[in-house]
Amino acid sequence: MAVGAPSRFPLASVHGVRLGTARAGIRKPGRRDLVLMELAAGSRVAARFTRNAFCAAPVTVARQHLAAAPGVRYLLVNTGNANAGTGERGLHDARACCAALGELAGVSPQAVLPFSTGVIGEPLPAERVIAGLPQALSALDAAGWEEAAEGIMTTDTRPKGASRSVRIGGIEVTISGIAKGAGMIRPDMATMLAFLATDASVEPALLDALLGGAVDVSFNAITVDGDTSTNDACVLVATGAAGAEPIVSLQDPPARAFAAALQEVCVELAQAIVRDAEGATKFVTVAVGGGNDVAECRRVAYTVAESPLVKTALFASDPNWGRILAAVGRAGVVGLDVERVAIDLDEVAIVRNGARDPAYTEADGQRVMAREEIRIAIDLARGDAAATVWTSDLSHDYVRINAEYRT
C-alpha cells in the first residue's frame, strides 16, 4: 500500500556521480541490498545525521570520516542490518567495510562514508558486504539512480527519487536525490537515508547551510510513528562537474534558485517517504498557523500527526474531529485560548471558536475524510508563526508489518 503516484524514474544524471548495486545476501538472498555511490575527486559533501543518542556504528564512523581531511569518494550503503546497538564490534565492522572498499578502489578508508539500515542489534555480516563490493564497483553507472533507489529499500514498497535542474550563469546544473524509509520515521535533523547530489559547485560552508535549510522543511517535517531512527542520515554531494561557476553566497539570484530547487527535491523525497509509510492508506498534511512561534506550531502539528487516535480515525475515513481537538489541547501550548481555535479539513470548516462550526455536517466531514490526501489546517489564533508536518494514517497493515518485521 502506498498513497499517490510513485516517483518518476529515470532521474537526471549528475555529472561526477556514478552508482552501482549488488545482491550481497546480507539478510535475505537475492535482494539488491548493497549500494555504492562514487563521487568525482574534489566533490564537496554535507550531511545531517540522527540525534538519537544510540546512533549506529556507521553514523559514528561516517561523522569521523567526514571530519577527516582527504575528501569523500564513496558512499557505501547496506540494507538488511542497521549495525546499531552493536558496540565496539559494530565500529570495527563498519571500518572493515570502508577499508575493503578503499583497497579495491585505490582510495583511503576515510574517503568512504558507511551507511546501514535494517534490523537493530544484530552484528553486521561484514564479510558479506565486503564480498559484494566487486559486483557493485563493476556496476557503477551515471544512470544507476533507479537501481540505487531500489537497493536502499527495506519495508519500502517503492523506490523514491526526485530531480530538479536550474541554470547558473548559462550552465544547467542538476540536483538528483534518492531516499528510503517507511517506518521508524520521525527524523531529527535528517531522515532514514537520503542521498542527494548536484553537479553544481558549492562552497562547503554554504553547502552545509543549504542542506540544513532544506532538511528543516522536508525530512524534519515528517513523521510516520514518532520513532526517531538510530541510523538517519541525509547526505548532499556537490561535484562541481557541470562546470558552472561556484555558488558562494545565498544572496545571488542563481543561489536562491538553487536553494529553492534543492528544497523541492527534499520535500518531494520526504513526502515520498510518507506516501510509502508502513501500511499507509492516507497522505495527510497537518498545517498549523496563528502560533506565537514555529516551535509551538510544530509541537501542535506533531501531536496531531502522531496521535494514534487521530491516525486510526484517518484510516477509518471517520471525521472524528474531536480527536484532533483533543490532540491540540494536550500539545502543551501555554495559555492557549481554546475559544479562538479553528480547524478545517480541506475546504470544510470543522471547528470555529473552539467548538463545532454551526454549519458543519457529518456528510461534509465524511466526504473529505474519504479522500486519499487530506489537509488538516489548525489556526491557533494567537500569532503569525506557522509550521507544516506530513504524516500517514495508522492501519491494520502498520501493525501487521511491524509485528512480523523480523519473521
Place this chain on the structure above:
Amino acid sequence: MAVGAPSRFPLASVHGVRLGTARAGIRKPGRRDLVLMELAAGSRVAARFTRNAFCAAPVTVARQHLAAAPGVRYLLVNTGNANAGTGERGLHDARACCAALGELAGVSPQAVLPFSTGVIGEPLPAERVIAGLPQALSALDAAGWEEAAEGIMTTDTRPKGASRSVRIGGIEVTISGIAKGAGMIRPDMATMLAFLATDASVEPALLDALLGGAVDVSFNAITVDGDTSTNDACVLVATGAAGAEPIVSLQDPPARAFAAALQEVCVELAQAIVRDAEGATKFVTVAVGGGNDVAECRRVAYTVAESPLVKTALFASDPNWGRILAAVGRAGVVGLDVERVAIDLDEVAIVRNGARDPAYTEADGQRVMAREEIRIAIDLARGDAAATVWTSDLSHDYVRINAEYRT
C-alpha cells in the same frame, strides 16, 4: 481482550456513600449509561482533572461547583457522550443536568458534580440524562459499587474496582474506588474517570494532598496511546461516616497507613485500566532507574511505553530489543552515556554497556516476550532517580476498535 485477572467484586461499602445507575439510552438503548453517587452531608471532596486545554464542559462545571461553597452531595456521570468541544451549549447542558438532579434530590445545583465520557464533539442529549435521573435515584444503594463500575464503562471490556481497609484509632475505615478507561489514556493529573470514596474523616487540604500523591504514582503513571483525554477526572470523597478520628497530619502512623492504602487502591485501578486497554494482549511495566531526576526517568519510560514500534513488537512477542534501545536514545536525555545503559526483560539481561549482552540469546528473549506480563527495566546509570510507567501493546484490535469507534 484484557490481560490478567479482572477486579474482584463486590467492593467493600463505604459508610456515607450510595450508588445508583440507570439505562438512559444516551447513545445506545439498553446500556447502563447513567451513574449517581450520593455522598453524606459534610463529606469532603478532592479532585484532579485533565490538563488538556480543551477540557470538557462537565470538567469546567465540576471545577466551578467544587470551588463554590455548599459542599458536594452528588456525582452525576454519563457515558456515551463526552460533552467536549461543545462550547457554550455544552456548559448549558451540563448545568441543566445538575439543576434537574438538584431539584429532584432537594439540593442546590452546585452540590452536583457532572462527569461525561464518550464521543467528543457531539451535543449532549441532556433530556435523556435528565429523564434517567429518577431511575438512578431510586436505585441508590450502599452496595451499588459493581453496577456503578459497569455503568461508567465505554470501550472497557470489564468493570474496574478496588478496596482497602485500615484501622484508625481502633476503628476500621474503608477506601473503595472504581475507574473506567481503555483508550485515549495518558492521564495528565488524573485518568479518564475514577471515583474513590472513604468513610475516614480527612481535613480538606490533606485530602487534596493525599489524592495528589496517590494519583502521581498511579493514574499519572500509565499510558495506552499517549492521548490525554479531554474528560479525565479523578475524585476522592471522604465522608467521615466511619466515626474514626480525623486524619489531620501525614506524620501520624494511621495517616501513613491510610495514604499507603489509598495509593494501593489507585495503583490497582490504574493497572486495571492498562490491563483492559483497547486491544491489549500484554501488561507491560517500564521501570527506569539510574536517572538524574524523576522527570528524565519518566520521559524515558513514556517514550518506550508509547513507541508504536516497541508496542507492535510486544504484540508480536518479538524480542526486538533494538526498538527499546532506539526509543531510549530519542527520549531527549541530555548527555546520556549510552555505553553505560543496561536493559533487562524480566530476568533476562538484554543490553549491557549499550550493546547486546554477550550472554543473551534470542531464545531467552523469546521466552520472556511470550509472557502476558512483562517488565522492561532500563538503567540509565547516571544517578539515583527512578520512575515506573505501565502500558499495553499495540495490536490489530487497537486499530479495529478505534477505526470502528463511532460505527
